[in-house]
Amino acid sequence: MSEDVLIEARDLSVHYPLRGKSLFGPTPVVRAVENINLDVGKGNFFGLVGESGSGKTTLGKALLKAAPITRGTVGYNDGEEQFDLTNLTPIELKNYRKRAQLIFQDPYAALSPRMTVRDIIAEPLEVMGLTSSREETDERVREIAAKCRLNLEHLRRFPHAFSGGQRQRISIARALVSQPQFVVADESVAALDVSIQADVLNLLKEIQQEMGLTFLFISHDLSVVAHICDHVAVMYLGRLVETAPTRELFANPRHPYTKALLSAIPSLDPDDRGKAQKLEGEIPSPTNQPSGCKFHTRCPFVTDQCRKEEPILQHSSNGHEVACHRWEELITP
Amino acid sequence: MTRLLDVENLTLQFDTDEGRITAVDNVSFSLEAGEVMGLVGESGSGKSVTAKSVMKLNPSNAIYGEQTKITLHLDSGPVDIMSLKTSNDLQVVRGGAISMIFQEPMASFAPAISIGNQMVEQLQIHSDMNIKQATELSIEMLDRVGISDAGTRFKQYAFELSGGMRQRAMIAMALSTKPKLLIADEPTTALDVTIQAQVIDLMKDLVTDFGMGIIFITHDLGVIAQTADKVAVMYLGRLVEQGSVRDVIRQPAHPYTKGLIAALPQLDDLDTPLTPIPGDIPSPLERPPGCVFNTRCSAIVGDVCTSAIPKFLNVTDEHQVACHLYDEGASK
Numbered sequence: 001m002s003e004d005v006l007i008e009a010r011d012l013s014v015h016y017p018l019r020g021k022s023l024f025g026p027t028p029v030v031r032a033v034e035n036i037n038l039d040v041g042k043g044n045f046f047g048l049v050g051e052s053g054s055g056k057t058t059l060g061k062a063l064l065k066a067a068p069i070t071r072g073t074v075g076y077n078d079g080e081e082q083f084d085l086t087n088l089t090p091i092e093l094k095n096y097r098k099r100a101q102l103i104f105q106d107p108y109a110a111l112s113p114r115m116t117v118r119d120i121i122a123e124p125l126e127v128m129g130l131t132s133s134r135e136e137t138d139e140r141v142r143e144i145a146a147k148c149r150l151n152l153e154h155l156r157r158f159p160h161a162f163s164g165g166q167r168q169r170i171s172i173a174r175a176l177v178s179q180p181q182f183v184v185a186d187e188s189v190a191a192l193d194v195s196i197q198a199d200v201l202n203l204l205k206e207i208q209q210e211m212g213l214t215f216l217f218i219s220h221d222l223s224v225v226a227h228i229c230d231h232v233a234v235m236y237l238g239r240l241v242e243t244a245p246t247r248e249l250f251a252n253p254r255h256p257y258t259k260a261l262l263s264a265i266p267s268l269d270p271d272d273r274g275k276a277q278k279l280e281g282e283i284p285s286p287t288n289q290p291s292g293c294k295f296h297t298r299c300p301f302v303t304d305q306c307r308k309e310e311p312i313l314q315h316s317s318n319g320h321e322v323a324c325h326r327w328e329e330l331i332t333p
Numbered sequence: 334m335t336r337l338l339d340v341e342n343l344t345l346q347f348d349t350d351e352g353r354i355t356a357v358d359n360v361s362f363s364l365e366a367g368e369v370m371g372l373v374g375e376s377g378s379g380k381s382v383t384a385k386s387v388m389k390l391n392p393s394n395a396i397y398g399e400q401t402k403i404t405l406h407l408d409s410g411p412v413d414i415m416s417l418k419t420s421n422d423l424q425v426v427r428g429g430a431i432s433m434i435f436q437e438p439m440a441s442f443a444p445a446i447s448i449g450n451q452m453v454e455q456l457q458i459h460s461d462m463n464i465k466q467a468t469e470l471s472i473e474m475l476d477r478v479g480i481s482d483a484g485t486r487f488k489q490y491a492f493e494l495s496g497g498m499r500q501r502a503m504i505a506m507a508l509s510t511k512p513k514l515l516i517a518d519e520p521t522t523a524l525d526v527t528i529q530a531q532v533i534d535l536m537k538d539l540v541t542d543f544g545m546g547i548i549f550i551t552h553d554l555g556v557i558a559q560t561a562d563k564v565a566v567m568y569l570g571r572l573v574e575q576g577s578v579r580d581v582i583r584q585p586a587h588p589y590t591k592g593l594i595a596a597l598p599q600l601d602d603l604d605t606p607l608t609p610i611p612g613d614i615p616s617p618l619e620r621p622p623g624c625v626f627n628t629r630c631s632a633i634v635g636d637v638c639t640s641a642i643p644k645f646l647n648v649t650d651e652h653q654v655a656c657h658l659y660d661e662g663a664s665k
Binding site: 051224 | 375376495496497498525526527528529530531533534552553554555556558559578579582583592593594596597598599600603606607608609610611613614
């Protein structure tokens, strides 16, 4: 594993068995995540985008060892500690939990209504046994609360007294209080209004830079990802179809799916109507996946090869990795 | 153009355990036939209840203001919505002259009745078709909104359809009674972008074909820019700005509209940092006096902002704003 890589996934697959075994043959499975190769660099703000059902949340969970890893390996190395996620002892798992944390989507569901904000933020410290006295706990809570722009008076209150944006800042404080190295933020701004969303995004970026964290930012909103992430990976039906540095990806998308996804974002220019490259149909069901390239059922550039052979993610130019048989022909000069 | 809808001085309050909440405060707008009006605002701004008032679809604790006047202009003559009291009276407009599409299509279809039976049922209520005619029309509508194999889908249940397909079926159902006015409440918010683009396209085609008016409620300014002819921006129950879509998006006048656009991440400009609007929307129980936006505004003119409710002023003939910044007569 190279020095500046924090998380390295190789051939990572997550399959969930379907309920109700078939009488003959193997149990049917949902291939939620299939053969993912992914490096998340240290200190990176890494974006993971895709539509619903693309497996982005499952991948995030697998990297946190919160989803069963069916095949492949995931390595973690922050310079001080190393973990092989496919092979963790219970004690190692506990240690990994201190290093890797999750921020949830819905700030209304993620906070216990019966605990004060102080207790909510302090809970991880107490559970993980990271502090030895109440004073130390309070000190750590106050410190992280200040970073997340919550004042002392807020700490005494209960979550119901807070707005969506404030609650999301409480969730962030709770995730960061154990001083993790790796944070997965799953649709963390999706439930917020635009005017508040910008505030939470700025806060996440600030904290990430200040504390030198590595973020995996999962989102369906490409404009948000474009603004906050350094590197982006695009998923479709459990596969990575393209990864690239953010600016490169948005300026020169290579995969036909990435192109379609970008052009489907409604433009703020009223005179720019109807120029979008429209994608027909919908994402296929993960239980009944098409053969060959998973995108071939909707791809405007499909060939016979695409229907038969699944493309693998390969290095292309300018830092892109793309899984498409025809990416070279499709580059628009 | 012919006038389709006039909403004058719409005020709507709710009696709740915590007190009386003003959800909509003196809102007026109008809509022409064949026109798409975008109603924008954040959660809690009152955009949904405003639209629902047009067919008196608010819960029973809703209290309409005395000055409120809503007139729907039909071929048979104007209908005064506020004078309709019983649900029998209201059935003429609900689902008949006015149809509504909701955000979550899964929650809007009855799960235990097939899509087809639901479509036929409403056609029988609102027209004098027999079952055979209603079935034919429903299948035709499903086909029209781009659902392949409409005959089979007609017999299926909501859970058998994907999200995008359900929303199409919802649109087909809403349009099959040939409404004059369609209220679309966040119709694409629950959909993925590629599906959203398909649904937006579909709705644009249908407006052209059917010539109805649409009130399109959304929090997404991008969707508005792609669909609407004119825009009304709401904040905390009040209309703060309205005008043609080009004027409002390109030259926003109200500090709130400006703030919304500055907070919106845009793909063609990755260098400008996002500027949030400071603070949060106040609770409707604690509406600030004067201009409702004064607690978060970065362009406060003076005491007038906290004492007087700003009047609507013309920026241009087709663009109005309610802000003291543009009121030269106001004491500053």
